[in-house]
Amino acid sequence: MFETLSPLAPDPILGLSAAFKQDTNSNKIDLGVGVYKDENGNTPILDAVKAAQTILQEKESSKVYITPQGHQGFIDGMLTLLLGASSKVLSDQRVAAVQAPGGCGALRILAELFMRCNKDTVVWVSDPTWANHIPLLGNAGLTLKTYPYFDKASASIKFDEMMDCLTEVKAGDVVLLHGCCHNPTGADLTQSQWQAVAELAQKTGFIPFVDIAYQGFGEGLDEDAYGLRLLADSVDEMVIAASCSKNFGLYRERVGLAAIITKNPETKRIAQSQIQSVARGIYSMPPSYGGALVDIILNTPSLYTQWNAEVTEMRERMITLRQLLVSNLAAQGVDKDFSFINRQKGMFSFLCIAPEQVQALRNDKSVYFVDSSRVNIAGINKQNVEALAQAIATVL
Ligand code: LMR
Numbered sequence: 001m002f003e004t005l006s007p008l009a010p011d012p013i014l015g016l017s018a019a020f021k022q023d024t025n026s027n028k029i030d031l032g033v034g035v036y037k038d039e040n041g042n043t044p045i046l047d048a049v050k051a052a053q054t055i056l057q058e059k060e061s062s063k064v065y066i067t068p069q070g071h072q073g074f075i076d077g078m079l080t081l082l083l084g085a086s087s088k089v090l091s092d093q094r095v096a097a098v099q100a101p102g103g104c105g106a107l108r109i110l111a112e113l114f115m116r117c118n119k120d121t122v123v124w125v126s127d128p129t130w131a132n133h134i135p136l137l138g139n140a141g142l143t144l145k146t147y148p149y150f151d152k153a154s155a156s157i158k159f160d161e162m163m164d165c166l167t168e169v170k171a172g173d174v175v176l177l178h179g180c181c182h183n184p185t186g187a188d189l190t191q192s193q194w195q196a197v198a199e200l201a202q203k204t205g206f207i208p209f210v211d212i213a214y215q216g217f218g219e220g221l222d223e224d225a226y227g228l229r230l231l232a233d234s235v236d237e238m239v240i241a242a243s244c245s246k247n248f249g250l251y252r253e254r255v256g257l258a259a260i261i262t263k264n265p266e267t268k269r270i271a272q273s274q275i276q277s278v279a280r281g282i283y284s285m286p287p288s289y290g291g292a293l294v295d296i297i298l299n300t301p302s303l304y305t306q307w308n309a310e311v312t313e314m315r316e317r318m319i320t321l322r323q324l325l326v327s328n329l330a331a332q333g334v335d336k337d338f339s340f341i342n343r344q345k346g347m348f349s350f351l352c353i354a355p356e357q358v359q360a361l362r363n364d365k366s367v368y369f370v371d372s373s374r375v376n377i378a379g380i381n382k383q384n385v386e387a388l389a390q391a392i393a394t395v396l
Contacts, residue, residue, distance in 0.1 A: 070099020181346020
């Protein structure tokens with residue numbers, strides 16, 4: 001049977017890591033997969049996570065299954081982190097949620113839930129969006145369409161075109177929005193743009209679907225949740241997929257949250273039973289470990305403070321690296337104005353250069369990043385930034 005299958009090209013993002021490993025150039029630069037790296041190119045375990053590991057080691061007394069919804073302390077802590085301590089939808093008991101195996105698991109659970117509600121559900125994604133949104137949502141059987149988002153020529157959001165498109169979206173269609181630190185462009189909506197989107201959602205009746213995988217990497221934990229919280233206060237129904245991979249550095253532990261805001265507590269109970277059954281039908285229950293660590297961090301005030309400080313340090317370092325890249329490119333005398341990199345948020349920037357230039361950087365200069373021209377800002381450091389700017393200047 002398997003000879004009927006045809007071979008596939010490597011994943012456009014994960015495939016870069018394999019290619020990078022094989023490159024023997026000792027000056028190679030990896031700006032591919034979205035993983036935070038420190039000045040030495042390492043991705044260490046956060047100190048707050050290490051402290052939580054010690055606590056968990058002491059208190060975990062069994063490896064028996066956890067429930068399909070996951071650790072309740074994790075769910076409650078994450079919902080407060082996302083929606084805010086004074087969230088009305090939380091006090092109104094309108095939020096169903098499960099711990100999921102990573103943000104990817106959360107996206108897939110929600111996609112399966114949309115299919116249970118209506119197999120003809122259309123999900124609108126930004127053009128461009130994170131490459132893996134397409135298979136994660138599309139393979140569940142949903143119809144995907146795109147709305148205009150980013151203009152490469154001006155390196156800015158095409159907000160008017162985006163709104164014109166979303167005005168035509170039907171009630172009950174789903175619109176996927178990146179909560180903060182848009183992947184791949186780093187271009188985020190302003191507060192007034194979020195307000196316009198929320199008003200449009202109220203008017204047209206589309207369901208906002210907020211994917212938030214970089215909370216804290218843009219402007220701060222609360223600041224980055226602005227759009228999500230505004231939507232939650234504005235509409236009757238929405239869904240949220242959150243990831244703990246980046247801001248807790250728990251990549252391999254696969255920790256995420258899928259949440260559904262319903263019109264009332266009765267529908268919440270129904271939605272809760274449905275997402276648990278979706279989870280049971282795919283993987284039964286989430287892995288315990290990472291969720292247990294996040295539960296400890298979010299519910300231990302001293303660890304929360306320590307974790308917030310570590311998130312702040314990562315955020316501030318990435319802001320500095322953006323400035324460093326922009327000034328090094330200017331020092332190379334390039335014609336193109338790259339100052340837009342300083343206005344973008346989070347881990348990624350679109351360099352807005354052509355795929356052939358990206359490939360030339362990879363093949364001739366051993367600089368690895370996604371063909372779309374998305375770079376992982378955290379892969380830059382003081383040692384490689386000059387060589388990076390020189391290489392970019394050469395292909396320009
Ligand atoms: C990325 O966008 O690079 C990360 O989210 C890793 C991945 O799975 O693609």
